[in-house]
Amino acid sequence: MTELAIRTEHLTKIYSQRLIAVNDMNLEVPKGSVFGLLGPNGAGKTTTLRLLLGLQRPTAGRAEVFGKLCGPNAVNVRSQIGYLPTNPRLPGNLRPIEYLDLLGKLSRLPYQVRKPRISALLRAVGLLSATEQRIQTFSTGMCTRLGLAASLVADPPLLLWDEPTAGLDPTARRFTLDLIRELGKTKTVVVATHILGDIDQICDHLGVMHEGRMIFTGSMQDMKKRLRREGFSLELEGDTDSIRRLAQEVNNLEGIDAHLGAGQTLIVRIDNERGRSGALAEVLKLIDASNLSLQAIHSGQNATENAYLQLLQEEEAHGFHR
Amino acid sequence: MDSTDKTTKLGTRMMPYVAILQHDIRALWASRLVQLWLTATVVLTLVLSLANWSKFQDAPMIASLLFPYLVFPWFFVVVVLGVTPVSGSRAEALADGILSRPVSRSGYLIAVWFARVMLVWSIYLVVIIPFIALVTLAKRPVPEDTVTIYGIVTALFLVGLVLTFLVSLGFLMGTLLRKPLLAVVVLIFVWYPISLILSVFSLEEFSPISLAQAVPTQLRQPWRQVEGEPKLKIDQEDLKAFSSLSNFFSVLSPTKPQPKPAKPDFFESEEFVNFSLLRVTLGYGIPTILTIILATLSFYLRDL
Numbered sequence: 287m288t289e290l291a292i293r294t295e296h297l298t299k300i301y302s303q304r305l306i307a308v309n310d311m312n313l314e315v316p317k318g319s320v321f322g323l324l325g326p327n328g329a330g331k332t333t334t335l336r337l338l339l340g341l342q343r344p345t346a347g348r349a350e351v352f353g354k355l356c357g358p359n360a361v362n363v364r365s366q367i368g369y370l371p372t373n374p375r376l377p378g379n380l381r382p383i384e385y386l387d388l389l390g391k392l393s394r395l396p397y398q399v400r401k402p403r404i405s406a407l408l409r410a411v412g413l414l415s416a417t418e419q420r421i422q423t424f425s426t427g428m429c430t431r432l433g434l435a436a437s438l439v440a441d442p443p444l445l446l447w448d449e450p451t452a453g454l455d456p457t458a459r460r461f462t463l464d465l466i467r468e469l470g471k472t473k474t475v476v477v478a479t480h481i482l483g484d485i486d487q488i489c490d491h492l493g494v495m496h497e498g499r500m501i502f503t504g505s506m507q508d509m510k511k512r513l514r515r516e517g518f519s520l521e522l523e524g525d526t527d528s529i530r531r532l533a534q535e536v537n538n539l540e541g542i543d544a545h546l547g548a549g550q551t552l553i554v555r556i557d558n559e560r561g562r563s564g565a566l567a568e569v570l571k572l573i574d575a576s577n578l579s580l581q582a583i584h585s586g587q588n589a590t591e592n593a594y595l596q597l598l599q600e601e602e603a604h605g606f607h608r
Numbered sequence: 609m610d611s612t613d614k615t616t617k618l619g620t621r622m623m624p625y626v627a628i629l630q631h632d633i634r635a636l637w638a639s640r641l642v643q644l645w646l647t648a649t650v651v652l653t654l655v656l657s658l659a660n661w662s663k664f665q666d667a668p669m670i671a672s673l674l675f676p677y678l679v680f681p682w683f684f685v686v687v688v689l690g691v692t693p694v695s696g697s698r699a700e701a702l703a704d705g706i707l708s709r710p711v712s713r714s715g716y717l718i719a720v721w722f723a724r725v726m727l728v729w730s731i732y733l734v735v736i737i738p739f740i741a742l743v744t745l746a747k748r749p750v751p752e753d754t755v756t757i758y759g760i761v762t763a764l765f766l767v768g769l770v771l772t773f774l775v776s777l778g779f780l781m782g783t784l785l786r787k788p789l790l791a792v793v794v795l796i797f798v799w800y801p802i803s804l805i806l807s808v809f810s811l812e813e814f815s816p817i818s819l820a821q822a823v824p825t826q827l828r829q830p831w832r833q834v835e836g837e838p839k840l841k842i843d844q845e846d847l848k849a850f851s852s853l854s855n856f857f858s859v860l861s862p863t864k865p866q867p868k869p870a871k872p873d874f875f876e877s878e879e880f881v882n883f884s885l886l887r888v889t890l891g892y893g894i895p896t897i898l899t900i901i902l903a904t905l906s907f908y909l910r911d912l
Binding site for chain 2: 301336339341342343358359361362364365367369371374375376377379388389391392393394396440
């Protein structure tokens with residue numbers, strides 16, 4: 287049986303008897319996974335994380351982290367969690383070292399452990415040159431990086447990161463995604479986001495939320511399997527007539543459908559019955575025989591996005607049965 | 609297990625709360641409100657001392673310096689200090705920063721409450737003690753008074769107790785009402801007519817005005833009452849001094865000087881025997897503890 291980092295049972299949060307933020311959620315996050323909590327804005331992702339931290343109290347149901355019940359005074363649960371809120375609000379009057387030192391003390395880290403760890407973290411998130419500055423002078427990206435360091439001060443086994451790439455420039459975003467991938471080797475990481483590209487790159491498990499409900503949980507492979515089998519998009523170099531001729535030849539192959547895409551691309555769809563590698567090999571042979579040259583192959587580029595949109599459509603189509 | 613181990617374990621357990629306390633005190637000292645309050649306290653105490661230098665004896669003079677803490681205007685500042693840490697945008701920042709760490713809500717609340725109480729006491733004592741020393745030690749053109757060390761200590765303690773209660777009341781309102789401004793307004797509406805409310809229950813001796821009136825007599829109390837010695841009576845000169853002080857503050861506060869009632873007031877009647885230090889200590893101490901318990905409970909049940 288898989289060991290679980292997070293488990294919720296019928297978790298429900300209703301604000302002021304009016305707004306259902308989390309609706310009867312049953313969630314299981316395997317230990318050691320990088321779990322993407324995906325959903326549009328207002329789906330209930332942040333509320334779910336805050337319920338796990340005990341910052342909010344569930345209206346019904348329960349949540350457990352490493353088998354311990356979550357709640358406002360669950361210090362033993364929070365000691366296992368490193369939390370990064372969206373656009374973290376940090377004490378502007380402090381300097382990064384002072385802030386991390388305060389957080390280290392909150393986690394009861396002795397001086398000998400705290401100080402070297404703070405230095406290592408500041409170096410890791412690239413804030414060594416900003417240690418003299420007060421936090422109020424930091425940019426959004428710097429605040430997020432400091433927030434990342436803050437969530438790692440106590441070296442917790444579970445990380446709950448809410449929109450970790452929000453407001454980051456491409457370099458910082460790449461750094462954050464690499465960091466998640468690296469941390470995922472030793473920790474359980476839950477990343478709440480609505481950016482599908484991030485989920486696609488880093489997560490091995492996924493939960494999709496919509497209007498407070500968990501409409502899908504499973505591995506990324508399961509998610510992609512739900513989608514009708516996509517084909518390939520081939521970027522070609524040559525004249526349009528040759529590409530059109532190639533499309534006709536590909537269409538003559540069994541179980542393969544091809545049509546021209548935008549620019550000089552050929553979109554190839556493969557039937558469910560056909561093997562993808564065999565079909566691709568046949569198409570490549572045809573390209574080789576033509577006077578076209580292959581520039582790039584894109585396979586299932588938007589698979590997650592399509593699967594996600596498909597899920598949302600299905601969920602909405604279920605109507606009352608939801 | 610030896611005592612060093614126990615101390616280390618206790619130190620580790622208390623580390624987050626001591627850190628919150630230190631952080632909060634540092635943040636408070638850096639705040640404009642506290643800096644302004646400190647400056648204004650010094651200025652007002654200086655003005656009161658100079659204005660009454662050659663008018664009041666030691667006891668009414670010290671009581672006049674304590675009056676702003678008990679009645680007006682410092683109760684307002686103290687209440688605001690109590691309300692702010694757990695309401696408004698601060699609560700959200702708090703959730704992101706401190707309460708998502710391994711810290712219990714009750715522990716956090718008590719640490720922050722203690723930081724505020726410490727700050728209020730320090731500002732109050734840092735300003736008032738030098739002035740009391742000056743008033744009692746300086747040769748002033750007024751008759752000698754019989755102020756005792758015991759009297760000074762207990763009077764300072766009483767005023768500190770009222771300030772502690774006000775911080776706690778602010779805390780409770782801050783946890784019950786999320787909007788700090790609303791909490792402050794509610795507290796002003798509760799605190800201003802407090803004398804009236806207390807008199808309904810025959811508890812006038814607990815009202816801040818009554819305490820302010822009792823301070824001069826308390827300042828002259830000896831450590832032990834000698835057997836057969838007549839009990840201290842309320843001094844009519846003190847009452848006159850109190851009346852002029854009330855008029856002075858009525859310029860600042862909405863309270864108008866009261867016309868002399870036909871029936872003698874609590875402190876104008878007979879001997880000064882109804883005032884009990886123990887009763888007043890309990891009268892403010894127990895509600896303070898209850899307020900903290902209620903604030904903790906309310907904060908525990910609240911979403912952040």
